[in-house]
Amino acid sequence: MTRANDLKAWQQKAQAQTELVLERLLPSENELPQKLHEAMRYVTLGGGKRLRPLLVLAASELGDADLAAVEQAMGAIEMVHVYSLVHDDMPPMDNDSLRRGKPTCHVQYDEATALLVGDALQTQAFEVLSRPTALPAARQLKMLSVLAQASGSLGMAGGQAIDLANVGKPMNQAELEQMHGLKTGALIRAAVVLGALACPGLGDGEIDRLDRYAAKLGLAFQVIDDVLDCEADTATLGKTAGKDADNDKPTYVKLMGLNEARAYAEALVAEAVALLQPFGEKATHLRQLAEFVTARKH
Template sequence: MLDPRLGAWRERADAALARALPDPQSPPQRLHAAMRHAVLLGGKRMRPLLVYAAGDLFRADEAALDAAATAVELIHAYSLVHDDLPAMDDDALRRGQPTVHVAFDEATAILAGDALQSLAFEVLAATPVNDSVRVTLLRTLATASGAAGMCGGQALDLAATGNGGTLSVAALEHLHALKTGALIRAAVRLGALCGDASNDDLQHLDRYADALGLAFQVRDDLLDIEGDSATLGKTAGKDAAQDKATFPALIGLEASRARLHALRQTMTDALAPFGEHADALVVLGRMAIERDR
């Protein structure tokens, strides 16, 4: 059963994102329209929901969580815009809509991604928390987004494309810990930091988030094989076509499903110290594993 708070948090995140994005009627209109196309046309909002759920554990101020949720989703959106470019994954479909470079043009897509990244830190810098916490929030998101996180993981992914079968499982896990897991871990941390979580609390949440990030990617790999483009909202079957390193390719379908089960248990164990107060995080972990898109 879904936690009723998730729907309210998603609406809150969508409203905060719409407020943060520039007016589409103000110049440069084409750039602003591309930014809104990248952010507002759907999406699971997993990362903002993680911010709210983690912050709720520590009764964080919702205005602070709005800023953190918006910032992490803007970073995610920028990464998807650039990931879809011809120089990277060269995809024409995202969230059931034309990708930004298809709907607009390649140069506009690059600028839109750059502008979304800058906007994320502008929003986060205005988070209504004390200065020391704000600096920690900025450092957390910057580290997760750069060479030690998402961008580094994307570089490893590009290097492995075309020779995915040569990668070890450990190397694949490291790749996805950076590409996918770093931003998920940051989302959980941002929410918890807004509520002044202790270092011990953060360690439990990091363990949960690390398992969630890997589970999210294993499920993605399975969906690329078992799903269809209409349901996924993006092109299915591209991993195999591009000879990408995936968990099903390296360990097989059944072992991948078993790995999901083990990661689910890891998440449950990590959240156990929080009891029923972590129910929303439990539900989000289950959604990541059971989703069909």
């Protein structure tokens, strides 16, 4: 089996596991309030690359992981990610009508429901992550702290605020990387660290190395997102192509040019993969996921 086929088979299995975990952890649409729960399931289930839960799972392969903690982290980080997409698509933000190949939440339902879906998914994530596991209490508390910091004003939400404040304004590379290190990179870093924290045997030095890998991966992911926004069509992306240019947002393509941006992403991935060397074969899927980031078409 080739490396590409091996990754594809593992991805499909891991994505199916993520789907089952999310189905189990989300409230039933038959439970009051039904419309809210139906909408939460509509936006969360049946779509997306599931990169963040896959990173949790891949990082957990580096040690003797607690399965319950791993699956709770997979579900929690995807819920936070989906909540951010729901709010990001709304009219005051990016005002998009398509996400993961289907109508966005505020289009399918209404704006008030979309707001509540985001709020509910965010809080559901922390409820899920706080459920009992066999991990030491301090380890589980650290997992909650990692996700909270990655989600808030010093993480994803802060990056989104910087993004909105700079529409139509030029940004240099350092400013662009600071913004995306928060907006996109923070949750990707959290995913890898959560997977590592689910392995009681992994120490601070190893987790720090994994965090540095994830920081480079998160930046590469955003650079390729900017490239694909220019290169791919709406059907392939599953969201509206060309939105960044239409909204006059600062991007790596605008700053560097298309070919240079792609080359930069490939260099970042190479640096990320090099950081995994001490983990040997156990880090195979983390390596393959990094390489997938620059090879992906959506």
